[in-house]
Amino acid sequence: MSPIYVVGHKNPDTDSICSAIAYAYLRNERVKKGQIKGITDEAVPARQGDLNPETEFVLKKFGFEPPELLTDGTGKKVILVDHSEKAQSLDNIDKAEIIAIIDHHKIGDITTPNPITFIAMPAGCTASIIKKLFELYEIEIPPNIAGILLASILSDTVAFKSVTTTEKDKQAAEDLAKIAGIDDIMGFAMEMFKAKSDVAGKSPRDLLFRDYKDFDMSGNKVGIGQIEVVSLDLLADIKDALYEEMQKVKAEGNYHSVFLMLTDIMKEGTELLAVTDDASIVEKAFGKKLEGKSVWLDGVMSRKKQVVPPLEKAFA
Numbered sequence: 001m002s003p004i005y006v007v008g009h010k011n012p013d014t015d016s017i018c019s020a021i022a023y024a025y026l027r028n029e030r031v032k033k034g035q036i037k038g039i040t041d042e043a044v045p046a047r048q049g050d051l052n053p054e055t056e057f058v059l060k061k062f063g064f065e066p067p068e069l070l071t072d073g074t075g076k077k078v079i080l081v082d083h084s085e086k087a088q089s090l091d092n093i094d095k096a097e098i099i100a101i102i103d104h105h106k107i108g109d110i111t112t113p114n115p116i117t118f119i120a121m122p123a124g125c126t127a128s129i130i131k132k133l134f135e136l137y138e139i140e141i142p143p144n145i146a147g148i149l150l151a152s153i154l155s156d157t158v159a160f161k162s163v164t165t166t167e168k169d170k171q172a173a174e175d176l177a178k179i180a181g182i183d184d185i186m187g188f189a190m191e192m193f194k195a196k197s198d199v200a201g202k203s204p205r206d207l208l209f210r211d212y213k214d215f216d217m218s219g220n221k222v223g224i225g226q227i228e229v230v231s232l233d234l235l236a237d238i239k240d241a242l243y244e245e246m247q248k249v250k251a252e253g254n255y256h257s258v259f260l261m262l263t264d265i266m267k268e269g270t271e272l273l274a275v276t277d278d279a280s281i282v283e284k285a286f287g288k289k290l291e292g293k294s295v296w297l298d299g300v301m302s303r304k305k306q307v308v309p310p311l312e313k314a315f316a
């Protein structure tokens with residue numbers, strides 16, 4: 001008997017951590033009810049890295065301990081949540097036995113030798129899909145699990161402001177808030193965003209990698225980070241240091257481009273910092289030229305929907 005680790009992507013966000021906790025709980029309950037034949041080992045949530053301050057706030061609020069750290073998949077049974085890309089997954093994911101994937105991103109490049117449960121939906125958040133699975137399997141959602149699922153939805157959809165938001169997310173959030181006993185959803189979201197905006201005293205490297213993903217775009221290595229804050233004023237003093245760090249990371253990692261989205265949650269837009277071998281790629285992707293180190297992209301809040309697809313097209 002070895003556990004099944006439920007794990008989200010590298011540089012975990014609130015969805016990757018909380019969906020891992022919730023899905024592990026759901027699977028264990030299903031095993032207890034005899035709904036799962038075959039592999040019935042205990043599911044254990046795991047994390048690939050440090051928690052960000054928003055996730056710390058959320059886990060504390062609903063009384064959860066941080067999941068255990070797991071970075072290498074060798075010889076492990078795993079369930080992946082919130083990603084299906086090798087570059088974002090455990091080291092040696094090829095040497096792990098993948099039991100299931102639950103995700104809301106584009107289908108990535110992970111493959112399996114056997115049929116598995118693979119549930120992907122164009123929702124704003126993995127947690128919205130997991131909420132549906134609780135209903136599908138007729139498992140009751142405990143209030144503290146409802147709380148962390150709600151927090152994931154608010155985090156990923158930026159309180160429903162992101163273009164990634166769907167009706168599924170709004171409906172799920174409403175239902176989950178009732179179960180969790182949260183009357184003021186927007187008030188709760190603001191508490192989370194204030195926690196998320198805590199950048200004081202953090203090193204530029206920590207901030208750059210807090211929410212950072214690698215992509216392969218037509219053979220080019222591209223890194224895209226995102227820092228979401230309630231006001232870009234909070235980043236004014238460290239913008240230059242962040243840019244210098246991006247230059248270092250680009251050189252060390254042999255990147256074509258390193259981008260950093262400085263997203264203003266209240267203004268609903270992003271200042272995109274760019275360190276790239278080819279500045280014209282930015283204009284090709286977004287129809288706007290870099291002005292010095294960055295370009296302001298009005299209305300852009302989602303890496304997945306508004307930054308990755310136009311860049312992939314520009315690189316193609």
Ligand code: MG
Pocket residue numbers: 009013015016082
């Ligand atoms: Mg995520």
Ligand code: MG
Pocket residue numbers: 015016082104124125126156
């Ligand atoms: Mg997500």
Ligand code: MG
Pocket residue numbers: 013155156211
């Ligand atoms: Mg995100």
